Amino acid sequence: MAFKTIIEPFRIKSVEPIAWTTREERVAHLAAAHHNLFLLPADAILIDLLTDSGTGAMSTHQWAGIMEGDESYAGSPSWVRFRDSVQDIFGYAHVIPTHQGRAAERILFGIVCKPGDVVPNNTHFDTTRANVEFTGAEAVDLPIAEAREPGAEHPFKGNMDVAALEALIDRVGPGRIPLVMLTITNNSGGGQPVSMANARAVQAVCRRHGIPLYFDACRFAENAYFVKLREPGYADQTPKAIAQAMLRLGDGCTMSAKKDGMANIGGFLCTNDDALAQQEENLLILTEGYPTYGGLAGRDLEAIAIGLQEALHEDYLRYRITATRYLGDHLTAAGVPIVRPPGGHAIYIDARAFLPHVPPEQFPGVSLGCALYVEGGIRTVEIGTLMFKDAARHDLVRLAIPRRVYTQSHIDYVVEVVLHVWARRERLGGYGLTYAAPFLRHFTARLAPLKG
Numbered sequence: 266m267a268f269k270t271i272i273e274p275f276r277i278k279s280v281e282p283i284a285w286t287t288r289e290e291r292v293a294h295l296a297a298a299h300h301n302l303f304l305l306p307a308d309a310i311l312i313d314l315l316t317d318s319g320t321g322a323m324s325t326h327q328w329a330g331i332m333e334g335d336e337s338y339a340g341s342p343s344w345v346r347f348r349d350s351v352q353d354i355f356g357y358a359h360v361i362p363t364h365q366g367r368a369a370e371r372i373l374f375g376i377v378c379k380p381g382d383v384v385p386n387n388t389h390f391d392t393t394r395a396n397v398e399f400t401g402a403e404a405v406d407l408p409i410a411e412a413r414e415p416g417a418e419h420p421f422k423g424n425m426d427v428a429a430l431e432a433l434i435d436r437v438g439p440g441r442i443p444l445v446m447l448t449i450t451n452n453s454g455g456g457q458p459v460s461m462a463n464a465r466a467v468q469a470v471c472r473r474h475g476i477p478l479y480f481d482a483c484r485f486a487e488n489a490y491f492v493k494l495r496e497p498g499y500a501d502q503t504p505k506a507i508a509q510a511m512l513r514l515g516d517g518c519t520m521s522a523k524k525d526g527m528a529n530i531g532g533f534l535c536t537n538d539d540a541l542a543q544q545e546e547n548l549l550i551l552t553e554g555y556p557t558y559g560g561l562a563g564r565d566l567e568a569i570a571i572g573l574q575e576a577l578h579e580d581y582l583r584y585r586i587t588a589t590r591y592l593g594d595h596l597t598a599a600g601v602p603i604v605r606p607p608g609g610h611a612i613y614i615d616a617r618a619f620l621p622h623v624p625p626e627q628f629p630g631v632s633l634g635c636a637l638y639v640e641g642g643i644r645t646v647e648i649g650t651l652m653f654k655d656a657a658r659h660d661l662v663r664l665a666i667p668r669r670v671y672t673q674s675h676i677d678y679v680v681e682v683v684l685h686v687w688a689r690r691e692r693l694g695g696y697g698l699t700y701a702a703p704f705l706r707h708f709t710a711r712l713a714p715l716k717g
């Protein structure tokens with residue numbers, strides 16, 4: 266008998282109390298934080314949906330692995346277990362550990378990119394874009410047309426526009442494109458998956474022009490599960506087999522183990538290119554650490570080795586994707602505008618559609634985020650005009666769901682708070698900046714509500 270209720274596939278052995286505050290206290294906290302949710306003390310937050318990065322709960326196996334961690338500077342058995350686990354799934358010849366994803370990006374792009382180069386991606390994550398641009402190269406986003414429309418349903422909204430990729434290569438020439446990158450899932454595009462067919466089509470174009478294909482593989486397991494659910498021919502394959510097949514289309518990857526590595530810190534860089542790997546290891550030694558630990562403790566390597574495999578367990582992925590969809594579908598049913606369909610790790614509310622009376626220059630995403638905190642103690646993140654200035658195509662509020670941390674009643678509470686704010690949306694006003702740093706301003710910006 267298959268029952269329809271999908272339950273959390275774990276029981277809870279250790280609990281972490283969360284902070285109850287009054288509405289008045291939250292108003293005071295928000296004012297002291299200059300209406301920037303990044304500046305709040307985390308112990309004044311009830312449900313923290315700022316990010317799914319490094320915020321997951323580890324399993325008993327991972328905690329056991331932590332105790333087994335071997336802290337030898339060189340040649341630790343924890344490194345061997347880490348490398349073997351990564352190679353089992355990812356299949357690349359060289360594995361280079363780093364302290365998190367952006368360190369892998371910096372090393373890779375620092376070596377392969379030069380001024381005038383162009384790096385295509387379905388959509389660059391902000392650190393990926395920043396690391397490409399830091400080398401003087403240009404980061405170009407080539408999502409399919411459907412991805413630009415928040416409400417448009419599409420099973421693989423993370424796909425790359427293959428015709429646009431071919432046109433770009435024709436225009437600039439393959440010599441100026443050191444690699445093509447596919448971000449699985451496409452975080453900045455709404456946590457949307459890339460299909461196997463699209464990855465194959467992109468690989469075929471890359472092969473034809475002799476350009477390496479890399480994956481930004483942060484959420485590779487969630488992507489594999491979407492392929493199983495949605496792409497014809499994959500229903501009977503395991504998420505692991507699907508992930509292995511997709512990753513083997515590439516020549517290498519960057520990875521943040523803080524997502525589908527199920528760890529609180531860590532990352533890695535992979536490649537099949539021997540000469541490149543040597544250059545990468547040399548740079549790694551300069552800034553991150555020796556190649557058998559790369560800035561991580563042996564215990565972190567153990568946690569990641571185990572976490573990567575756990576992220577592919579089918580009961581876990583079923584619960585993970587169902588929990589995110591549950592939140593999204595309840596908001597959609599009540600009329601709240603979100604990026605459709607629900608992504609893997611997060612729900613993105615369309616703040617421009619939620620607050621049509623607040624123009625983008627008055628930060629509708631900030632207004633909605635502040636209201637969710639004041640009314641319900643929930644922290645989210647603005648992905649819009651505060652983050653990207655005039656380049657922002659949308660004003661979104663991301664509700665990212667940490668892995669294995671919150672239960673269905675927490676999600677029910679989040680739905681209730683969003684609907685409470687939705688019912689009072691006309692009372693929400695805009696915000697103005699009182700301080701902004703010259704770059705990555707969203708982390709430290711100060712804002713104040715506009716009068717009137």
Ligand code: F0G
Nearest residue numbers: 316318365366367390392452483521523
């Ligand atoms: N690539 C993607 C697609 C990401 O989502 C992230 C991080 C990174 C690279 C960088 O990895 O943080 O380990 O250096 N995303 C987090 C987020 C921060 O909240 O979406 P990192």
